[in-house]
């Protein structure tokens with residue numbers, strides 16, 4: 638196996654995991670993108686970042702996109718090279734918008750682009766490798782496939798896409814503070830009550846129905862008892878906002894591990910004005926394309 642191309646550009650969407658009851662399983666891709674331009678070189682690896690993460694993330698071999706790209710080349714049996722990366726990032730870091738999964742999927746799809754043989758690093762392999770980086774597949778699946786996805790872990794990570802009903806919209810409320818996923822996961826209880834597990838299983842089934850054909854069921858379908866309230870101490874304002882919005886009839890959930898809030902509906906200008914200042918309000922459309930090779 639050799640590298641057929643010496644440069645490529647790829648794009649990956651931001652993602653919201655969980656969507657309420659679908660902890661570690663459901664995910665949704667947004668039209669907010671990171672773009673990575675990569676060039677194989679004979680020199681040392683270098684990374685330039687503009688936008689989110691600039692001046693914060695590493696600029697060499699330990700950069701997450703570089704690590705994932707190298708894992709992809711290794712999996713495919715392709716040769717390693719020096720890498721020059723230019724990252725133009727719009728996905729905020731540490732906000733529950735899938736930045737780390739986006740970086741990993743970008744690196745793996747960039748490896749696929751350089752190799753030039755899609756079968757050498759097919760979607761199944763990308764999802765499996767991304768899940769090894771992430772520990773769970775719920776952000777990587779929509780980042781790779783676009784739309785809404787349900788992911789699950791067996792002997793290997795798997796995912797299926799679900800077609801989202803045109804009446805389902807997404808509003809994202811992003812605070813300035815960050816919460817690392819590992820901290821949010823540390824806040825979860827080791828065991829849960831059977832009644833809560835049964836509650837979420839039913840609501841997650843309902844969520845598939847609401848997202849695809851019964852948007853009228855979205856309020857009940859986004860109720861959760863497994864993770865959001867357990868994490869309240871780590872993101873008090875976000876969990877309080879979810880409850881406040883739900884009392885007003887809006888299907889609000891914590892986006893991924895938080896602290897961003899996702900509303901699976903449009904919010905009107907009045908509410909947007911009320912939230913402005915404390916929350917950055919975005920109305921991304923759903924990304925139905927997933928990771929894309931833009932050029933090579």
Ligand SMILES: Nc1ncnc2c1ncn2[C@@H]1O[C@H](COP(=O)(O)OP(=O)(O)OP(=O)(O)O)[C@@H](O)[C@H]1O
Pocket residue numbers: 652654671690694700701702724726729730731732733734735736737738739740776816817818819892893894895
């Ligand atoms: N584009 C990127 N390039 C390099 N490193 C990144 C990039 N995006 C994320 N990271 C790394 O991942 C960290 C954030 O990962 P973390 O899992 O805590 O949050 P998240 O992925 O934004 O949220 P969530 O998983 O809840 O959606 C960053 O602090 C940075 O170290």
Ligand SMILES: N[C@@H](CCO)C(=O)O
Pocket residue numbers: 654655660661662773775776818821822864893894
């Ligand atoms: N399902 C994950 C998503 C964040 O990576 C969590 O809530 O911890």
